[in-house]
Amino acid sequence: MLQLKDLPTTAVLGKFAERYPDADVTAVSAFLHLLRVATDLSAALDACLSKHGLLQGRWWVLILLMREDSRTSTPSALADKAGVTRATMTGLIDGLEQCNLVERIYTKNDRRSVLVKLTDPGQAKLDLVMPDYYRRVRRCMQALDEKGRVQLHQILELINAGMPALIE
Numbered sequence: 001m002l003q004l005k006d007l008p009t010t011a012v013l014g015k016f017a018e019r020y021p022d023a024d025v026t027a028v029s030a031f032l033h034l035l036r037v038a039t040d041l042s043a044a045l046d047a048c049l050s051k052h053g054l055l056q057g058r059w060w061v062l063i064l065l066m067r068e069d070s071r072t073s074t075p076s077a078l079a080d081k082a083g084v085t086r087a088t089m090t091g092l093i094d095g096l097e098q099c100n101l102v103e104r105i106y107t108k109n110d111r112r113s114v115l116v117k118l119t120d121p122g123q124a125k126l127d128l129v130m131p132d133y134y135r136r137v138r139r140c141m142q143a144l145d146e147k148g149r150v151q152l153h154q155i156l157e158l159i160n161a162g163m164p165a166l167i168e
Contacts, residue, residue, distance in 0.1 A: 065118035072117040
């Protein structure tokens with residue numbers, strides 16, 4: 001994915017607005033800044049997880065399984081919750097299974113029916129990763145007090161509600 005490192009100045013956006021009257025300079029500037037921060041956060045998370053030998057996709061699968069009381073789920077439910085295709089989820093599960101972090105449990109009556117279970121080594125991996133992750137997130141977000149975090153959450157919800165305008 002292309003990552004715009006050089007965000008346009010207000011003056012540059014003003015030039016665009018002269019040519020394209022629908023360009024709302026402050027909206028575009030805020031949108032691009034949010035996109036830039038989101039991209040940087042994702043890269044920083046990758047760097048954090050790579051210190052533990054994980055990639056984001058695999059980590060999210062482990063997290064999703066840990067959220068379940070039984071530590072199990074179907075591959076299709078995992079794909080839906082992770083927002084990926086079933087084929088992508090199959091690849092993530094394959095990699096995690098090779099590392100013994102998850103196991104597939106097949107139904108005796110129907111080998112096509114499968115559950116994915118977080119193994120004890122998978123839980124142990126999370127028990128190593130999560131404290132580091134939580135420390136880093138706390139430091140990343142330390143400039144915002146509790147009220148600021150609530151406000152940020154509300155703002156992000158408002159932006160998320162407007163997202164269909166980009167897709168339609």
